[in-house]
Amino acid sequence: MAIAIATQKTAALTGNEAAAQALRQINPDVVAAYPITPQTEIVQLFSTFVSDGLVKTEFVAVESEHSAMSATVGAAAAGARAMTATSSQGLALMWEMLYVAAGMRIPIVMPMVNRALSSPINIHCDHSDSMGARDSGWLQIYSENAQEMYDNLIQAVRIAEHPDVLLPVMVTMDGFIISHGMENVELLPDQAVQDFVGEYNFPYPLLDVEHPRTLGPLTLQDFYFEHKREQAEAVYRAKEVILAAAEEYAAISGRRYGFFEAYRMDDAEYAVVVLGSTAGTAKYVVDGLRQAGEKCGLVKVRVFRPFPGPELCEALSGLKAVGIMDRADTFSTQGGPLFLEVKAALYHAAGQPQCMNFVYGLGGRDIDPELIRQAFVEVKDLMKKPADGVLPIVRYLGVRE
Amino acid sequence: MTLSSQTKNLLKAHEEVDAKIEPNAGWRDLPIGAVIPQGGTATQFATGDWRTIRPVWSKEKCINCHRCWLYCPDMSWISEDGRIQGVDLTYCKGCGICANVCPTKVHAIEMHPEDDFKEDEAAKEGGK
Numbered sequence: 001m002a003i004a005i006a007t008q009k010t011a012a013l014t015g016n017e018a019a020a021q022a023l024r025q026i027n028p029d030v031v032a033a034y035p036i037t038p039q040t041e042i043v044q045l046f047s048t049f050v051s052d053g054l055v056k057t058e059f060v061a062v063e064s065e066h067s068a069m070s071a072t073v074g075a076a077a078a079g080a081r082a083m084t085a086t087s088s089q090g091l092a093l094m095w096e097m098l099y100v101a102a103g104m105r106i107p108i109v110m111p112m113v114n115r116a117l118s119s120p121i122n123i124h125c126d127h128s129d130s131m132g133a134r135d136s137g138w139l140q141i142y143s144e145n146a147q148e149m150y151d152n153l154i155q156a157v158r159i160a161e162h163p164d165v166l167l168p169v170m171v172t173m174d175g176f177i178i179s180h181g182m183e184n185v186e187l188l189p190d191q192a193v194q195d196f197v198g199e200y201n202f203p204y205p206l207l208d209v210e211h212p213r214t215l216g217p218l219t220l221q222d223f224y225f226e227h228k229r230e231q232a233e234a235v236y237r238a239k240e241v242i243l244a245a246a247e248e249y250a251a252i253s254g255r256r257y258g259f260f261e262a263y264r265m266d267d268a269e270y271a272v273v274v275l276g277s278t279a280g281t282a283k284y285v286v287d288g289l290r291q292a293g294e295k296c297g298l299v300k301v302r303v304f305r306p307f308p309g310p311e312l313c314e315a316l317s318g319l320k321a322v323g324i325m326d327r328a329d330t331f332s333t334q335g336g337p338l339f340l341e342v343k344a345a346l347y348h349a350a351g352q353p354q355c356m357n358f359v360y361g362l363g364g365r366d367i368d369p370e371l372i373r374q375a376f377v378e379v380k381d382l383m384k385k386p387a388d389g390v391l392p393i394v395r396y397l398g399v400r401e
Numbered sequence: 402m403t404l405s406s407q408t409k410n411l412l413k414a415h416e417e418v419d420a421k422i423e424p425n426a427g428w429r430d431l432p433i434g435a436v437i438p439q440g441g442t443a444t445q446f447a448t449g450d451w452r453t454i455r456p457v458w459s460k461e462k463c464i465n466c467h468r469c470w471l472y473c474p475d476m477s478w479i480s481e482d483g484r485i486q487g488v489d490l491t492y493c494k495g496c497g498i499c500a501n502v503c504p505t506k507v508h509a510i511e512m513h514p515e516d517d518f519k520e521d522e523a524a525k526e527g528g529k
Contacts, residue, residue: 226426
């Protein structure tokens, strides 16, 4: 669909197509990217927008993801709004430059299509790729469906570029499940997106030759710590900016976002916490259980970095038991990454709920309503009979024994 | 757009091109992302303090072939009117390339451990 959009419209799009449309409407100055399944389609479609003259973007076909992120950092530092996209091994190859982008405070926005990491090689969804980058200094926003991917990408531009933040943001969606699944997506008019994202104003562009600057210098024992401390503070400040961007976005789209979505949590006694596309299936399961009289709910975490610890603590502290579902393992014997974060947040909760972890869906293993129902049953059992065995409780859900 | 007071502070540090960054500046007063609001700042980094061995030059033995001057990676050798004047140690890391390329028969440059000069310099400091 290589056409300009003048008015709000609904279109049947895959997650990748929705992401490509968001990129077209953002109309970045530079895109440098390398193909990798399941992200390939985003930049492939975007490159047709470039050749069709629908965007003013300089498209750089680089030879690797390490170069893609390097070129994107360089372009953004020069004063261009620059973007790239990747998945899995591509993100792994960007590793070095991810930290450079965050430390140099380069506000890049990157669609990241979740896919399992090798080995064994696998092209399907899990969160091991983005979870590995969770401490790289990038902000991370997870999307449940194609609509959220589109909405999150547009908001991410405002979040990343806000002078209180100036940090790169990766916006993720589940590989194939969302990236290649077709849904109805509400698209904003091009002009509305342009007005929302505004002009890119990097505070210290290298191409401002009247004001020469040194970017990415050497700092040793004397200054490095102070710069990292400021970087940490920017992540705190990002929380307010994320909510303000969501508020403004709701005004133009009618779609409202927060750090997480609490689904049927009002009088819930037990709940499950998830990331990404699994939330859609889990909501269906919650609806069924609610109909059967179960007091259960769901929390879908949208913003993983910054992690909304105090807010989640408040939302979950009245519960008796919580099951945290992870589509990645930390291989630490302590459970998945979301489990670790949620449990740490709950340490300060009054009347700590019992917690257990479900690692599921690795390498794209299907997560169906029956498996999620099984998770809810286990969480309910935990509520009735607190754990007295080995902690932490980590279950591998849907694996063949 | 409302900005936090810290961001205003940090952006101000960028605008003041000649602003001196104090060695004891706290994290709230440094430019964002370690940006230095000047160009060509590498010249202010006296990398000579990495040196553990130092070239010592003999004016008498030197034949002014300029090999040291040509090969030095830090442009530490000083030449005026076609004659070597000596070595500026500000950026000299003591790599020893100059001593190595100095013709064997000439042997005008010798590398000496920095320890050999410690007493001299302490005396000089004391004299100031």
